[in-house]
Amino acid sequence: MSRIGKLPVNLPKGVTVTVSADNVVSVKGPLGELTQSVDRDLKVEVVDNQVMISRPSESKSHKSLHGLFRSVIANMVTGVSEGYKKELELVGVGYRAEAKGQNLELSLGYSHEIIFQLPGEVKVETKTERRSNPVITLSSIDKQLIGHVAAKIRSLRPPEPYKGKGIKFVGEQLRRKAGKSASV
Numbered sequence: 001m002s003r004i005g006k007l008p009v010n011l012p013k014g015v016t017v018t019v020s021a022d023n024v025v026s027v028k029g030p031l032g033e034l035t036q037s038v039d040r041d042l043k044v045e046v047v048d049n050q051v052m053i054s055r056p057s058e059s060k061s062h063k064s065l066h067g068l069f070r071s072v073i074a075n076m077v078t079g080v081s082e083g084y085k086k087e088l089e090l091v092g093v094g095y096r097a098e099a100k101g102q103n104l105e106l107s108l109g110y111s112h113e114i115i116f117q118l119p120g121e122v123k124v125e126t127k128t129e130r131r132s133n134p135v136i137t138l139s140s141i142d143k144q145l146i147g148h149v150a151a152k153i154r155s156l157r158p159p160e161p162y163k164g165k166g167i168k169f170v171g172e173q174l175r176r177k178a179g180k181s182a183s184v
Contacts, residue, residue, distance in 0.1 A: 005066030008050040009074045012081045017051050017073075019044045025073060029080030032141045036072055039065050044073070051077075079141035086150040087170040088136040091159065097126045097134045104136065108157040108167070116156070122149050135170065 011017060015029040023038045038044055041062060043054045053070050055062040078084075090097055096107040104116040104124055118124055121140050128134040136153065140146040150169070159166035161177040168174065 003067075005053060005055065005063070005070045007070065008052050009070065009077055011046075011049045011051065011077060015077055015081050017046050017077070019046065025076070027073070027076040027080050029077070031080050031083050034076045034080060034142060036069075036076060038069050038073075042066060042069055044069075075143045079143055083139055083141050084143050084146050086138045086146055088138070088150060088153055088167050089170050090134045090136070090167055092157075092165040095134065095157075095165075096128065097136050099124045099126045099136075104153070106153075106156065109165075114156055116153060118149060119145060121145055 012029075015027065018026045018028075020026070023040055023042070023044065024035055025038055025044055026033065026035045038053075041056055042065060043056075045052050045054075051073055053066060053073070055066040090106075090108070092109060094107065094109060098105045102118045102120065102124075104118060104126075106114040106116060108114060118138075121142055122145065123139045125137045125139075126134060127137070138146055138150055138153075140149075154167045154169070157166045159168045159172075159174050161175060162179055164174050164176065
């Protein structure tokens with residue numbers, strides 16, 4: 001049995017899970033609703049305020065899908081009950097970020113401003129204080145979507161290893177390199 005797949009997903013108060021006939025799982029909670037299509041071979045059932053997933057055989061593909069879909073459903077339950085948040089920090093002189101609705105305007109040292117359009121499910125806030133780096137805060141109920149959006153924003157100017165300039169996640173440890181050393 002898959003160690004992750006065999007664990008039940010506990011449902012917090014206010015979260016309901018429904019499974020349709022064509023194996024589509026819908027999770028509804030106080031923050032919103034998410035749906036996910038599950039592989040037809042797996043059986044998903046809600047028993048005593050817990051979601052259980054079972055697989056038909058011990059084949060390698062069934063084992064991998066078992067753990068995958070258990071984790072996906074657990075992330076959906078956490079998302080509709082608590083939500084997810086990612087914070088990105090802009091490190092560099094003159095780097096700025098400004099949120100205008102679903103558009104994020106970034107000034108990253110290029111010759112032009114970058115306007116990044118966010119999906120409707122992702123909320124954005126920017127915070128700029130004197131003597132500190134600007135911080136972009138993304139929040140959403142969909143873990144996969146927020147991770148994808150954060151990675152796309154980071155890829156616009158990834159941190160470089162010498163001075164650490166670029167967009168990095170808050171708390172991310174960068175591997176720094178030594179610069180040129182003068183010969184004696």
